[in-house]
Amino acid sequence: ILAIAALLLGAKHAYCVDIDPQALLATKDNAARNNVADKMTVCFPDAMPAITADVVVANILAGPLAELAPVLADLCRAEGDLALSGIIDSQVEDLIPVYGAWFKLDQLKTKDENWCRLSGKRLSS
Template identity: 50%
Template sequence: MPWLQAHLEVEKSRAPLVELLFEQLGALSVTLADARDQPMLEPPPGAMPLWRNTRVTGLFDGGTDADHLRARIDEALNRENSRRLTLEILEDQAWERAWLDHFQPMRFGTGLWICPTGCPLDEPDATLIHLDPGLAFGTGTHPTTALCLEWLDGANLTDRTVIDFGCGSGILAIAALKLGAARAVAVDHDPQALMATRSNAERNGVLERLETLSSEEFRPQQADVVLANILANVLIELAPLIRSLVRPGGDLVLSGILRNQAEDVAHAYDADVDLHPPVHRDEWVRLEGRRR
């Protein structure tokens, strides 16, 4: 089966946003590269510099509708950026298996581990999630997902209910269930994401406690914990809905937010959520709080 590859050249300040966008649109992998042959000097410790002009490349399933993908990118970005999008067809290769060969076990917090299916892990006290990403976003490798997993590892989830709003591969809902949550609802607009979520939930033995719903099927309900790892502009647009999903006294966790977007997102939620100071990872931010 062939594959569809999308390339978009952007200024470096926009690259993290486009990286997350491609992954949330179903990219199997996303890579960043120099678009203009700019020399890169050795960065200082802890720095993660990008080229001034960065090419973001996303690899998508060959069955992806190219016109639909272009339209979705147009919706999320202004035309000045999206008009530089190029799409190409790649011949069949075992891209997913090759990617998984480089996907090593990862720990989040003190005891939560994400591992490729079939990969052994000598951690007897670990909470272990076996994951094949399929064609949906969410393996733990992206900072936004890692921020949410770290929060889950430190939370008391025993017998609580969870909504994973924008579930991608279902990794957050599955992690919550494996950490003691009684029930989870995973919501996404992408049918491939819901398929990947159900497959991963079955692989991890939690499918019977998980409900998957498309955005059109979902009817607002309240939960003890609401997780929303989606783009900042969507978090702001849907703030009234997402806030309403958290029961009074419940926890709200928001991610997919760049540092310079955190204040605007926080302002959309602080009317009835007591937010803690932002937690940072690279260029990304997690906001968390408790509904009054």
């Protein structure tokens, strides 16, 4: 859904990665329904091409976000944007030092009920 929204808002291409085959099938189906399938690469992590992106978004729980920090950092170009969601309010502070190694994180963590979004810019060096 995040990739489809990005494409509908003007992104040129989106890469969608998941470990769940059902999620990948649903992503392809939703992309076709929204006429953006030709602008989207949908794959398992091991098939992800070696690219850097202007924007990296992830909507998963804090544990996997912590584990994937170096991977997501490598995918984001210098000065690129990061947006992480799916974070339970009580766990957001644990992710700040993890991602702070690669990103200048925004001071404001957007909260909606018990969920948070953490965002920032990729450091140059």
